[in-house]
Each structure stands twice: as structure tokens, then as C-alpha cells.
Amino acid sequence: MTDEFESLDADLQKVIAEARRPVPVDADARTRLLRALRAEPVPSRQPTVLAWLSRPQHIELRPMVSAALAAGLVGIGILSGLAINRDGRLATEQRPAVAVGQPQLPDSLAANAVKFVIAAPQASAVSLVGDFNRWDPVATPMMSQGQGGLWTVVIPLRPGIHTYSFVVDGHFVSDPAAPIAPDDGFGHRNSVVYVRKPSL
């Protein structure tokens, strides 16, 4: 840092030295902030998605509700399997319209290798961040594949629930194809991927 600063010309060093000086702090503003903080409930450790999912959940369904739910799930399975577009193609042949990230398990790799895909044709840099890389935007860059603007990366993940997001040209983008986790506290909703234990 010092070397970089020293390498700048004298005029820029003057500007930087001046800009580094502390700005006067408004005591009233600080008082208003502390008053606003006191009006807030005291925060407490929030349970993570993983903790919630790993806790036994008691779900009680009456027989009629169970039957209706089962019929509905079967219906969804049939409809999603046979959905046909207006042009006659199966829905599964359709290319993603905007941005679709989809964790997949490629056969050629280990069972806990997860492939993340996002379509971002205009992007110049895309990376993957999540609890598995301490949300470091430089740790897991994604590679552009071909002409379609698809960016992919395959990473090994331990079995369990992982929260993640894409970083497209510096902007956090959640995965529309994945379940969404609660707000991360920065006004952004992350995505969730569940990695199964490898079958023996």
C-alpha cells in the first residue's frame, strides 16, 4: 500500500492526504443514532436455514388433506413431465429466458460435485459466493461457456444445505431456479442448494 502510494505523483498524494483527514463528526447525529438503536429490540442469534431444516419438524395432516396433497403432487409431476409449449416442443427443451442457475450433479464427477450455471450474456465477470467460500467473490470464478452467455463452475460441496448467490459484474444475483433463503440483512435474498449424501 505504501509503495503504491509513493508511486503516485505529488499532486495526487496531496489530494489523498487531505481526503484521509477525519471529517468532523456531528455529535447530534451520533446522539440521534444511539437513540434510534435504543428503540430497537436487542438482536439475538438467528437460527440458520440448516439448523431449522435439521431440527425435527412436527407436521400433522388430516387424512383428507393428506390425500389432496398427494394427488396435487402427483398432478404437478405429471404436468411438469408433459408440459408442451405452443410450438410443440417439450418445456424441458426450452432455453432459459433470462438467468437460470441450476445446481446439477454431473455423472462424470464425484457425487458431491455440484455444477452451478447462470445465463448472463452481457456479463464480463461472474463468480459464485456462498457459505462454502466465506462469501468471497474472488474465490470461485465462473467460466463462460460458448456463445450463449452461460457461465458455469463445478465445485465439491459437503452434503447438507448451502446458501449461495451469483456475483454478476459486482452485483449479487440470486438463482431464480432455486429455493430462496431469508433476507441476508443487506436487502438481498440468497439461494439455497441441498446436497445429498452420496449413495453407497
Added chain:
Amino acid sequence: MSDAAFVQRVLNGDADAFTQLVDRYYERCSRFAVRMLGNRDDAEDALQATFLRAYRSLGKYQERDRFSAWLYRILVNQCRSLASRRSQRERVFVREEAALLNAADRRPGWTGEDEELVQRILAELDPLLREAFVLKYIEELSYEEMSATTGVGVSALKMRVKRACDRLRAGWEHIKND
């Protein structure tokens, strides 16, 4: 006492422990917000929103990096939101300040000891360039820390800092030659 220890005390019910964190970071965050937003009113709004948001989200802090980096990430986002919401006003501000620079405040013999003029020089930078420049040279973050704070890749940040320096240099030459 470490930042993490203060966070733990807050999460154990000691709300006043957060005041220690406010005291520790308020001045530094205030400088960043003023340099980024160009005026103290907006900077105060950004600071209020940042510390309130950090307080409300403190329960999620353990998954993040150092507290200062986590707080900075919130601050950077708040400044971006404010700048974007008030972009029209900022454009007016910059235009008016540029007009002022063309008049009496442009002093060829300026030694650099003029906080207001520095603020005006920074305000003429594109916000993304200004953000990268301020984080690098005013807040003295490493490129890796900047990347973690902004979500922008290191190479892109280096390019932004270089462009910011080029433009500041050109702006400075313009001031000196007027």
C-alpha cells in the same frame, strides 16, 4: 476487547455493547460516507441506515468475515443506494460545484490543504471510480478486502482505481492551468 467479543455481548442481551462498536467505527465510516456522497446530510443518512441495519442483522454476523469488513459492506451498499436514489440531485450538485470551481475557488497555488476542494474534485469522478479510489487510497483497504466489500473482482477494481487516478490527475492539471 475485540469486535467479536462486543458482538457476542450484544447477542447475550447487552445492548450497550453495540455503542462501543459505534464509537470504534463511526468516524471512519463517516469519512467514507462523506467522501462518497459529497455532503454531510446524505452521509448522516447513510450512517444511520448502516448502523441500524448492522444492529438488526447482528444475529447473522457469525457467517461473515471480520466485523469491520461486514460493516463496510453494509455501508458501501447504503451509499450506493443513496447515491442512486439521489442521482438527479447529485448531478445538479456536481454541476453547481463545477461552476464554482470555474470561478473564485480555483486556485493554482493550492497546496492540497483544502478539504472542501478535495471533496469537489472527488465529486467529479464517476461513483464507481470514486468508490474504488476512496476504498483504496483513503480507507487503505487491500484489493482483496475491497473485493470482499464490493463484490467486484480484483482486476476490475485495479482498473477502476487506475482510471480514477488518471481522471483526478487530468482534473488537477485542468485546475492548475486555469
